[in-house]
Amino acid sequence: MAKKGKKSDSLLIYPAMAAVILLLTFAGYQVLRRGAGRLFGDFFYPYLAANTIAKNTVSDQTLLLLDKFELAAKLEALLERNRQLTAQTADTASLMRENDELRTLLKLPPGEKWKHVIAEIILRDPLLWQMHFTVNTGSDAGVVPGAAVMTATVDGRLLFIGVVDKVTTHTAQVMTVLNPALKMSARVGSRDAVGILNDSSKHLAAGMIPIGYLPVNEEYISTEIVVTSGFEKNIPCGIKIGELATVEATNTPFSNSLYLTGTVKAAAQLNSIRFVVIAKRDEVK
Amino acid sequence: MKLLFSCIILLVSILLELFSGSWGFALVVSAYVIFYLCRLYSVGIGFLAAMLAGFAMDAAYGREESIMPLVLLAPLAVAYYFRKEPFYGALETAMPGMLIGLMSSLLAFVCSFDEDYLQLIFSLIFNAAAGCVMMPVLVLALDAFLNMLNLRGITSPLLAKLTPFSSHLDRYKANESR
Numbered sequence: 001m002a003k004k005g006k007k008s009d010s011l012l013i014y015p016a017m018a019a020v021i022l023l024l025t026f027a028g029y030q031v032l033r034r035g036a037g038r039l040f041g042d043f044f045y046p047y048l049a050a051n052t053i054a055k056n057t058v059s060d061q062t063l064l065l066l067d068k069f070e071l072a073a074k075l076e077a078l079l080e081r082n083r084q085l086t087a088q089t090a091d092t093a094s095l096m097r098e099n100d101e102l103r104t105l106l107k108l109p110p111g112e113k114w115k116h117v118i119a120e121i122i123l124r125d126p127l128l129w130q131m132h133f134t135v136n137t138g139s140d141a142g143v144v145p146g147a148a149v150m151t152a153t154v155d156g157r158l159l160f161i162g163v164v165d166k167v168t169t170h171t172a173q174v175m176t177v178l179n180p181a182l183k184m185s186a187r188v189g190s191r192d193a194v195g196i197l198n199d200s201s202k203h204l205a206a207g208m209i210p211i212g213y214l215p216v217n218e219e220y221i222s223t224e225i226v227v228t229s230g231f232e233k234n235i236p237c238g239i240k241i242g243e244l245a246t247v248e249a250t251n252t253p254f255s256n257s258l259y260l261t262g263t264v265k266a267a268a269q270l271n272s273i274r275f276v277v278i279a280k281r282d283e284v285k
Numbered sequence: 286m287k288l289l290f291s292c293i294i295l296l297v298s299i300l301l302e303l304f305s306g307s308w309g310f311a312l313v314v315s316a317y318v319i320f321y322l323c324r325l326y327s328v329g330i331g332f333l334a335a336m337l338a339g340f341a342m343d344a345a346y347g348r349e350e351s352i353m354p355l356v357l358l359a360p361l362a363v364a365y366y367f368r369k370e371p372f373y374g375a376l377e378t379a380m381p382g383m384l385i386g387l388m389s390s391l392l393a394f395v396c397s398f399d400e401d402y403l404q405l406i407f408s409l410i411f412n413a414a415a416g417c418v419m420m421p422v423l424v425l426a427l428d429a430f431l432n433m434l435n436l437r438g439i440t441s442p443l444l445a446k447l448t449p450f451s452s453h454l455d456r457y458k459a460n461e462s463r
């Protein structure tokens with residue numbers, strides 16, 4: 001009898017121990033997950049940066065294979081572009097000065113000023129390719145969670161990509177506008193029609209973002225530009241997110257819906273982005 | 286020495302997987318290494334390595350959901366299935382490699398809640414082919430490295446010389462059991 005009792009005890013003890021170990025592992029995993037993101041972000045940084053350096057070296061060596069006349073022509077074109085950009089910057093600086101003077105005369109608070117940090121993408125998730133990525137700039141460069149991440153077009157316009165989600169010392173994880181977890185306000189056109197991006201997590205075609213809470217009493221036209229509203233602290237106002245693709249049709253007199261929903265076609269091509277611009281609020285004392 | 290070797294190959298496999306991920310394709314190098322570790326030690330040790338590698342990769346990618354620990358169950362299942370099968374040469378690991386590629390692609394598709402079925406088909410074909418090629422190459426390289434350290438790998442080439450084809454041995458065993 002005693003032997004039988006011992007056997008039944010061990011039959012109970014082993015599964016109980018296994019269950020406790022599994023529970024502890026799961027609980028530990030859930031608790032450590034957030035901190036582990038920071039730890040592994042910094043741990044893998046030197047290796048990921050080494051990969052980027054190797055890639056850039058190969059790219060540079062490939063560039064050197066070009067004919068010297070071709071290189072000289074490219075250099076000339078680049079210098080020309082630089083001169084144009086310098087002229088544009090000078091124009092913008094004078095406009096900003098004028099804006100500051102007018103604000104002072106009208107006794108308005110000073111306008112928002114932004115600094116920009118250039119970062120390179122060092123890690124992309126193959127399973128969630130369009131939803132998030134990691135860049136090689138972190139809190140050491142003043143990047144904070146919630147900062148706007150943008151890309152520049154060939155003609156120098158900024159397009160909104162997403163926001164910084166988590167920051168480590170050397171890296172930052174970016175959540176894109178195509179990630180259903182990024183819920184933020186967006187202005188449609190130049191009017192006061194403001195909606196919320198990713199209000200629902202319904203599955204759309206690639207590159208499309210759901211938008212909700214759009215005012216009913218407005219006329220919407222497809223291809224209308226959708227920009228950032230400026231309501232979020234670390235996101236500059238007026239950065240292009242995309243174009244309005246569809247808005248649900250309603251017959252206002254017979255509809256009791258308070259808001260409209262629609263879709264926005266993202267402007268940035270997230271598949272081919274390599275460098276990004278991160279906006280930093282320039283705190284004026 | 287064996288433990289240090291295992292840790293290094295696991296870390297290198299994670300890095301290779303992260304690099305390949307940045308190029309846009311999910312090459313499950315860590316899954317092949319976990320299969321190798323399962324054969325080298327046991328499925329239990331492989332499970333521990335799979336959880337560690339999965340946890341590290343999910344944290345590095347910044348994923349909110351746990352995907353990799355589930356994906357890395359594929360090599361464990363394959364290792365458990367082949368636990369009694371001896372590998373006489375590296376080429377014989379092509380079949381487990383292909384199965385790991387297929388299963389991990391399927392698990393990754395399910396865990397990431399993707400709905401692009403065409404992409405899944407391409408991913409299955411790519412990872413099955415990659416597994417067929419990569420697993421024998423990996424086993425050959427890692428076994429050679431272990432032999433250099435005077436340690437035993439997962440294949441038994443000496444036994445292969447005695448019985449060039451594993452089917453001969455199976456036939457022999459079948460005859461003996463009769």
